[in-house]
Amino acid sequence: MRLTFLGEGMAMGWVPAGADYEISVDGGRVVARTAQGKALKSLPKALKDHEAVTGLRQLVEWLRRHEATCRAEAERWMIRSLPVPTAVIAQVWADESWRALLRDVVIVPVDDAGGWDVASAGLLRDADGSGLGVVDLDGESARITAASVAIPHPVLLPDLEDLREFAGDLGVEQGMLQLFREVWHRPADDAGRRSELARYTGARYKELRHAQSRAVSAGYRVQGGTAVCRVWEAGDTIVASVWIGEGDPSEETEVGELSFADVAGESVAAAAVPPVAWSEGLRMAALLHSGGVERDDE
Structure with missing residues (x-):
């Protein structure tokens, strides 16, 4: 059978599932129709454990993992x-x-x-x-x-x-976020850089677990109470960090200031942060800030 996988969209031919039904994949889920071609709103109970359905579900899951792997590698090419x-x-x-x-x-x-x-x-x-x-x-x-x-x-x-x-x-819709990715340019003056580092400070989360989940779901690591974004640029690794809190995951927490360090943990001055690391660090800080509530906003 021929399978096409494009992001969330999948289309394929119909596969026999016993004498009475045929199954296919639509929008990332297994769907069914009768042998006479009538589409069904849900899978019949008779197909719940059918080997053909199990096989298609495993294939869909494999393809999702494959796409995630491809996306991670392609974005690594871009960020580096x-x-x-x-x-x-x-x-x-x-x-x-x-x-x-x-x-x-x-x-x-x-x-x-x-x-x-x-x-x-x-x-x-x-x-x-x-x-x-x-x-x-x-x-x-x-x-x-x-x-x-x-x-x-x-x-x-x-x-x-x-x-x-x-x-x-041209009506371009990129599958990978490149042209329309949010960017931040490093200010030329010290005051501007200090302002940017503190720009997304102070957002509150009712529970620490919510801040942790937001960071992880966006692809960032969480370690030692901080969300971390590592960028390899110009031969060095720059680590952008934002404090999100530690301790009881159900307790309230507040997002801290963005900072940069080298791979050994030594602080990197804002003026020395290269452009991609600066932009990606601010992008992480903005994402964490947008998921919380402003400190003075009740």
């Missing part, structure tokens, strides 16, 4: 902004989970010295052994044949607003 061999993209393009994530991401050719050819950037539309097909920033079809490309974090893209407008004009 490291060169990705075009041959690797061509190989994974045949996988529909990968293709749904990578289609329409902005890619930039990388030369042998590691430099980015931003002028040749484009929206990824196709990939095979001959290179990567893109729509360039003039709206023309082009082909990238460089050995490697970068999938830039949006904070590193010049003229980001113009790129967003361009993508909107």
Whole structure:
């Protein structure tokens, strides 16, 4: 049988489940119809433990795990902004989970010295052994044949607003959050940086467990009372941390200030935090703040 998996959307042919029913997958769940083709609102009791239903449910779960793995790897490429061999993209393009994530991401050719050819950037539309097909920033079809490309974090893209407008004009809907990912640019002055670090301080959660759950569900680690975001950038690991509290998970807690450190735990001055780490750290702080209640708001 042929199965297509695109995010939450799955479509496949109908599979016999005994003499009376056929089953399929729709929107990530197993559905059934009669052998005569009448759609059923729910699975009949007779199919509850049928081996065909069990098999499809296991397949759906595997595909969800597979998509999560693909997404995590693709986002790692973007956040690190490291060169990705075009041959690797061509190989994974045949996988529909990968293709749904990578289609329409902005890619930039990388030369042998590691430099980015931003002028040749484009929206990824196709990939095979001959290179990567893109729509360039003039709206023309082009082909990238460089050995490697970068999938830039949006904070590193010049003229980001113009790129967003361009993508909107084309009706682009990225499977991976890149162009429309929230970004924060590090202020040039000390006062501005201090203000940003404290900007999302003070949100209250009625229960610590709610803050912990919000952090974990967004992909952040929670350790020692802090939510942590690690970013590998420019050859170093920068750790962004936000205090969310520790102790009884049912007790009220308050979100603290954002801070940055190196992998050894030594504090990194705000002026020395690289752009992606700064943006991702503020993004985490904003997410934790938005899930709570303002300190002075009753």
